[in-house]
Amino acid sequence: MVGQRVRTRFAPSPTGYLHVGGLRTALYNYLFAKKMGGDFIIRIEDTDQSRKVEDAQKNLIKTLEWAGIVADESPEHGGNYGPYVQSERLDIYDKYCKQLLIDNHAYYCFATHEELEENRQLQIKQGLQPKYNRKWLPEEMGGSMPASVIKKKFDEGGPFVIRMKVPDYVSVWFEDIIRGPVEFDSATIDDQVLMKSDGFPTYHFASVIDDHFMEFTHIIRGEEWLSSMPKHLLLYEFFGWEPPKVAHLPLLLNPDRSKLSKRQGDVAVEDYIRKGYSNDAIINFVAMLGWNEGEGSEQEVYSMEQLIEKFSLERVGKAGAVFNIEKLNWLEKQYIKNRPSEKLVSVIKPILLAELEQKNSLMPLEVITSDCYLEKVVELMRERVGFEHEFVTFSSYFYFEPESYDQEAIKKRWTPDTQKLLQEFLIILQSLDVFSAERIEAELKEFVAPKGLKAAVLIHPLRILTSGVSFGPSLYHMLEVLGKETVIRRIKGGNEKVSFPV
Numbered sequence: 001m002v003g004q005r006v007r008t009r010f011a012p013s014p015t016g017y018l019h020v021g022g023l024r025t026a027l028y029n030y031l032f033a034k035k036m037g038g039d040f041i042i043r044i045e046d047t048d049q050s051r052k053v054e055d056a057q058k059n060l061i062k063t064l065e066w067a068g069i070v071a072d073e074s075p076e077h078g079g080n081y082g083p084y085v086q087s088e089r090l091d092i093y094d095k096y097c098k099q100l101l102i103d104n105h106a107y108y109c110f111a112t113h114e115e116l117e118e119n120r121q122l123q124i125k126q127g128l129q130p131k132y133n134r135k136w137l138p139e140e141m142g143g144s145m146p147a148s149v150i151k152k153k154f155d156e157g158g159p160f161v162i163r164m165k166v167p168d169y170v171s172v173w174f175e176d177i178i179r180g181p182v183e184f185d186s187a188t189i190d191d192q193v194l195m196k197s198d199g200f201p202t203y204h205f206a207s208v209i210d211d212h213f214m215e216f217t218h219i220i221r222g223e224e225w226l227s228s229m230p231k232h233l234l235l236y237e238f239f240g241w242e243p244p245k246v247a248h249l250p251l252l253l254n255p256d257r258s259k260l261s262k263r264q265g266d267v268a269v270e271d272y273i274r275k276g277y278s279n280d281a282i283i284n285f286v287a288m289l290g291w292n293e294g295e296g297s298e299q300e301v302y303s304m305e306q307l308i309e310k311f312s313l314e315r316v317g318k319a320g321a322v323f324n325i326e327k328l329n330w331l332e333k334q335y336i337k338n339r340p341s342e343k344l345v346s347v348i349k350p351i352l353l354a355e356l357e358q359k360n361s362l363m364p365l366e367v368i369t370s371d372c373y374l375e376k377v378v379e380l381m382r383e384r385v386g387f388e389h390e391f392v393t394f395s396s397y398f399y400f401e402p403e404s405y406d407q408e409a410i411k412k413r414w415t416p417d418t419q420k421l422l423q424e425f426l427i428i429l430q431s432l433d434v435f436s437a438e439r440i441e442a443e444l445k446e447f448v449a450p451k452g453l454k455a456a457v458l459i460h461p462l463r464i465l466t467s468g469v470s471f472g473p474s475l476y477h478m479l480e481v482l483g484k485e486t487v488i489r490r491i492k493g494g495n496e497k498v499s500f501p502v
């Protein structure tokens with residue numbers, strides 16, 4: 001393995017959506033491979049045909065690519081080590097299973113489900129860890145089943161599985177890159193089924209065969225697979241193959257430190273995409289679920305390039321990583337704050353165009369859909385939105401007339417003089433030749449000062465009439481962006497529509 005080009009893989013089962021834990025596994029495999037100048041591969045593990053979901057493979061790969069994780073080899077893009085879907089590799093598993101049978105490392109087992117379950121219950125009752133009782137282990141392999149009975153059953157065509165024979169009294173030891181040395185006693189290892197009665201291999205068997213023939217140098221996967229390692233290592237030993245290096249990633253936890261579950265929030269990456277999170281923020285967030293750069297680093301915002309440069313498996317922790325949605329929200333805001341406005345405009349324009357197909361705007365379309373107008377909206381709002389789509393949804397007054405007015409704010413802000421003041425100030429606004437924030441501000445202050453009033457008597461009503469809401473960016477800048485015509489129309493229209501508590 002020394003000097004070999006690094007090859008890592010993400011090996012999802014096509015059973016549904018991409019879980020955030022799966023995204024993290026894929027990301028760490030990708031970051032490590034790219035950091036080492038190697039290759040990242042996607043292999044689809046569909047040996048459990050009953051759980052296979054139509055289109056899941058395509059969606060998994062599409063979601064990974066959305067996140068910026070593009071495989072060097074995959075079922076969709078091919079490569080020199082294919083096929084990359086396990087159900088297309090059945091002849092390979094068959095061949096190597098036959099070899100194990102010949103070498104007495106595997107045996108046929110004709111036990112029925114009922115028998116296995118009975119045996120399991122009995123062992124549980126006896127306080128033992130449930131394990132196959134080796135009823136069908138042949139005499140010549142140290143068991144008690146005569147070859148003639150096995151042959152008879154086989155000839156009758158009885159359904160069977162093929163199990164590996166775990167050697168007695170050995171201990172299996174390995175070094176996990178994250179966890180350090182790990183040891184298992186063979187007495188705790190079950191005679192794992194390698195081939196199922198439907199002729200498909202189990203995950204354990206197929207993944208070992210594939211990991212070997214696809215020449216992976218490092219296996220990086222979730223902690224839940226740690227206990228499978230001894231079975232896998234025994235298979236490597238039976239075949240005389242050198243096992244890859246392994247790293248088992250820490251569990252993902254809910255904030256209450258229970259295992260991350262749907263019950264406490266979304267776990268599908270697609271749900272986060274639908275909510276409007278960007279790929280940059282999600283990747284950054286997921287990268288930090290178990291990895292950090294180390295002491296002395298204050299950095300929290302990382303681009304994919306920086307992650308590739310800085311990532312190392314040695315800096316992945318053993319302790320469970322808490323999935324803190326606040327952190328993701330914070331990251332999303334950081335990205336929006338710092339993203340170039342042209343990039344934001346290119347994202348929000350299609351969202352706005354889609355809205356405009358549903359809703360009428362009274363503003364000139366060529367203005368509100370122009371890059372120049374959208375850039376001004378972006379600059380005013382980038383500190384205030386949580387998601388990119390909110391430049392349209394949360395800021396709809398930049399494109400559409402207010403549909404309602406904040407009644408609570410009206411009650412609070414309107415005085416018996418408000419209507420009159422608004423009417424007078426409207427005349428001043430109408431007369432302005434330059435409709436700039438500075439000019440509006442100066443005019444407003446000049447208007448209220450001689451009356452002994454504060455600017456707030458008009459600021460709040462103007463904001464509510466022009467936007468419908470009582471919060472937002474600097475009023476003067478907002479009015480400038482909206483433009484004179486819109487501002488005047490909305491003040492007049494609002495005054496007519498709303499019955500104020502005078």
Ligand code: GLU
Binds near residue numbers: 010012220221222
């Ligand atoms: N198919 C397994 C899963 O979906 C892959 C485990 C592994 O990486 O070996 O988690």
